[in-house]
Structures are given as C-alpha cells and as structure tokens.
Amino acid sequence: MIQELKDNYGHLFEEDLLNEIAHVGTFKEVPAGFTMMAIGDYVRGMPLLVSGAIKVMREDKEGDELLLYYLESGETCSMTMNCCMGQTKSEIKAVAEQDTTLIMVPIQKMEEWTAKYKTWRDFVFQTYHNRLNEVLHILDSVAFEKMDQRLLNYLKEKIRINKSNTIHNTHQEIAYDLHSSRVVISRLLKKLEQMGRIELHRNHIKIINLA
Amino acid sequence: MIQELKDNYGHLFEEDLLNEIAHVGTFKEVPAGFTMMAIGDYVRGMPLLVSGAIKVMREDKEGDELLLYYLESGETCSMTMNCCMGQTKSEIKAVAEQDTTLIMVPIQKMEEWTAKYKTWRDFVFQTYHNRLNEVLHILDSVAFEKMDQRLLNYLKEKIRINKSNTIHNTHQEIAYDLHSSRVVISRLLKKLEQMGRIELHRNHIKIINLA
DNA sequence: GCAATAATGTAACCAATGTTACAGCACAGT
DNA sequence: ACTGTGCTGTAACATTGGTTACATTATTGC
Numbered sequence: 383m384i385q386e387l388k389d390n391y392g393h394l395f396e397e398d399l400l401n402e403i404a405h406v407g408t409f410k411e412v413p414a415g416f417t418m419m420a421i422g423d424y425v426r427g428m429p430l431l432v433s434g435a436i437k438v439m440r441e442d443k444e445g446d447e448l449l450l451y452y453l454e455s456g457e458t459c460s461m462t463m464n465c466c467m468g469q470t471k472s473e474i475k476a477v478a479e480q481d482t483t484l485i486m487v488p489i490q491k492m493e494e495w496t497a498k499y500k501t502w503r504d505f506v507f508q509t510y511h512n513r514l515n516e517v518l519h520i521l522d523s524v525a526f527e528k529m530d531q532r533l534l535n536y537l538k539e540k541i542r543i544n545k546s547n548t549i550h551n552t553h554q555e556i557a558y559d560l561h562s563s564r565v566v567i568s569r570l571l572k573k574l575e576q577m578g579r580i581e582l583h584r585n586h587i588k589i590i591n592l593a
Numbered sequence: 594m595i596q597e598l599k600d601n602y603g604h605l606f607e608e609d610l611l612n613e614i615a616h617v618g619t620f621k622e623v624p625a626g627f628t629m630m631a632i633g634d635y636v637r638g639m640p641l642l643v644s645g646a647i648k649v650m651r652e653d654k655e656g657d658e659l660l661l662y663y664l665e666s667g668e669t670c671s672m673t674m675n676c677c678m679g680q681t682k683s684e685i686k687a688v689a690e691q692d693t694t695l696i697m698v699p700i701q702k703m704e705e706w707t708a709k710y711k712t713w714r715d716f717v718f719q720t721y722h723n724r725l726n727e728v729l730h731i732l733d734s735v736a737f738e739k740m741d742q743r744l745l746n747y748l749k750e751k752i753r754i755n756k757s758n759t760i761h762n763t764h765q766e767i768a769y770d771l772h773s774s775r776v777v778i779s780r781l782l783k784k785l786e787q788m789g790r791i792e793l794h795r796n797h798i799k800i801i802n803l804a
Numbered sequence: 805g806c807a808a809t810a811a812t813g814t815a816a817c818c819a820a821t822g823t824t825a826c827a828g829c830a831c832a833g834t
Numbered sequence: 835a836c837t838g839t840g841c842t843g844t845a846a847c848a849t850t851g852g853t854t855a856c857a858t859t860a861t862t863g864c
Contacts, residue, residue, distance in 0.1 A: 442737045446737055448737075464721075464722050496714060503714075507717075510725070514671065514724065514728065515684075517725065518651065521651065521731065521732050522651065525735050526657055529820075554841080561736055562821080562822080564841090565822075565823075565843090566821060568841095568842060568843065569843090569844085571842095572843075572844090584830060584831085584840095584841060584842075739850070763810085763811060765810095765811080773852080777850090779811095780814085782812095783814090795812075795860055795861080796811075796861095
C-alpha cells in the first residue's frame, strides 16, 4: 500500500504522514458500478483514491438524480469531510464510475492530522476548494445553460474521465445524470450525430469531435 | 471593536485569538446596496460579519445573475478563503443586503491562525461546510424545483434574513436574483396574491402567509 | 399640477423541455 | 430460430418559462 500512496500522494504529503496513512488505512478495491455511498448513509471513513474514478451525485426526495462531479486518483471527497464534521448523514450518492482502488482512512484521524501536518491541512482545504468550485460550475451549467450545451459538457467530461472516445452508457443513463428525460437526450444526441460530431450505437456512443 | 468581537465570536474563539483579531483587524461599516466585491476582484481580506447581512451572487459571462446565499453576523465568506488559497480572482459578487458592519482580517493571518488555533480551524471548516451545503441547496432548487416553488423559497429566505414581513424589492430585482424575467415573476407573484398569501404594492411586497 | 420616469399588469406568442405513445431493432437466453 | 426484454427513433402534444408589446398606475422633479 505504501507504494500506491507514494505514487499518488507522495508529492502532497511528507514521509511521516504517508507512513501514518499506510498504518491506519485499509486498501479497498471497488468494481465499476458499485454504490459506495447512498443518501442517508453514515460516513465511516475518508476515501483516498488511488486509481479509477468515482461519480458523485445529488438526489432529491423523489429519487431524481443529478451528476455533481467525478473524483479521480489523488483526490478525496469533501462531502465526506463535510459529513464527518457535522456528524450528519450523507447528502450525496457515490458510485464507482470505473474499477477503483482506494485507501480508507478512519475519520478520527482527520482531525488529528489537521492539527499535526500542514500538508494534510493544505490537502483538506484544497479539496474543499476544488469541490466548491466544481459544484459552482455545475450550478452555472444548470442555471445558465440549455440542455444541448449541458449534454456537450457532459460528453466531454465523460471521455476525459474515462480516457476513451467511446461512452458506454444508454440514453436513459445519460438522462438520469443530467436530470432530464430519455426522449430529450435521444433527440439531442441525434442532432449531434447529424452534425457528424458523434456516432450512435446500441449501448455506446462514439465521439468524433466535440470541439 | 473587541466588544463586537466578543458578542459575535466569543463563543467560537478563545481569548488570545479574539485579541489577535482585534489587533490586526479593521472595523468597517457598509451601507445597504454597496457592492463589496465584484467578479474578478482580488481578495484582500477576510470579512467577519458583526451585524447586517451580505448577499452573495454568481454571475455568468453575459452578466446574468443568480443569488447563492446570504452571510449573517458571526459568519464569513468561504469564497474569500477559496480565493485566497488559490490566489485566484473572485468568482462571485457580494452586495450588502442591509447596512452591515464587519471586521476585515488580512488574508495572511488566515494560514497562520489555522496552524495555531484549533477554534479557528474549526471555524474555517464549519464555514466551508455551511457554504457547500448552501450551494448544494441552491443547486437542488434550480435543478429540481419549478419557478413558483423557487420564488416561495426566495421570499421565505428574504423575510428570515431581513426580519421583516415586508420585502422592499421590485419584481425586476427578484427576477435577477432568481435568474428569471420580470414578467414571469410578476405573473407568479400575482398568483400568490390571488391565493391571499401576499399583498403586492409598488416597490414592496407584504407577506401574509407562505407556509 | 404636469411631464418624465419607473413599476406593474396583462395578453399574445414562442422556444425549450418534458410526456405519452408506439414502432422497430438488437440481443440474450432458451 | 423464437421470444422476451431492453434500447433507440420519432411523432404528437402539454407545460413551463421567456419574450415582446403595450396599457396603466405611482412617483419624482420641476
């Protein structure tokens, strides 16, 4: 585990902290599609991502969803920190976007390290900073942009995260992420295909050019 | 100034920290309507609110606005911290909602106190926590709710912040805050009036019952 | 009081998005 | 090969919200 830590967090944390993390952390492998956290779950640990990606979503009482952002290696979830602090239940849902490996750190350590290590403190602040900005960008997108533009952004982000020009999702799944309806998404995707920017297939979409 | 600090932050910070704040902080009075920060401004200090309220807004490139939340006494702006950390320009706009008094703390102190005082650290985390939640609630509102419900939420929040059952705004101003258009807001307000829940007047709205 | 200005009321219309319904097609399992 | 299920395509329609246009009313400055 210490090697994975060094590879992904070596530039952030000092030796001592890396060793502490290795000592109390537990290594976890999570398959793509696995729900790591649901609304209302209690938070038991803080995940430090080593490889893969995790999709973080908001959900309302009716079960309607909205994609917030993805977590990648070298990152952690500020919502988790959020919940630890407030001793509250999770207000978000997290699902592995890919096969993912991570190191789980008990939440009690968070407070301790925050006092002890400047690098940890910086990391935690940086995480909050990044997440707040990401949520703001989603807000911009939902508040100021139309669905066609939001769909484009979504597709771009998706190929960036998955490092592939093929998106393996159904129109229905995309509609859930954007909190829209399948028919609307099919309609807009068809327009993009007619513009020659994507190719539609069953269960996957090939991206030609989104610029 | 030390008295205002004790009244508003005495339960949060220890004596030593209160004294430090009093020593380096500058007391400011801001009239209602004053723009405290515009998009692109550089952040020069961290505001600790003593009285009044500040309206925090998001703005897109076209100048379209959206109300994010209000800051009240005993609070500070996590966006400011956000900007300090990233050394970036402000991504939000802040306008005094009421006559407001505050203590301005130089941003260099933020880092120093974070290492030195646990209470400060907790305050900073709590602030991030609160703001992230507030932005998430706005996102819920924009993503999941229709304009009539958003307008209701807006009116409720407005009377809570201003501690008055009369709202001194034009329909146009409300439309800006909700990123809608004047005609739409007038239409919805008229419906609320017909339901007997509000009374419309020129330049102000009397709230009867929003429950 | 009178003109200029700002705020509000309202109608008609348009665009974007969501909904319902159904057809066709692909694929998996038998 | 056959069938059931899930995915996609498409049309028709409903709803929400935004736009344009203009009338009416209140307020301000003279």
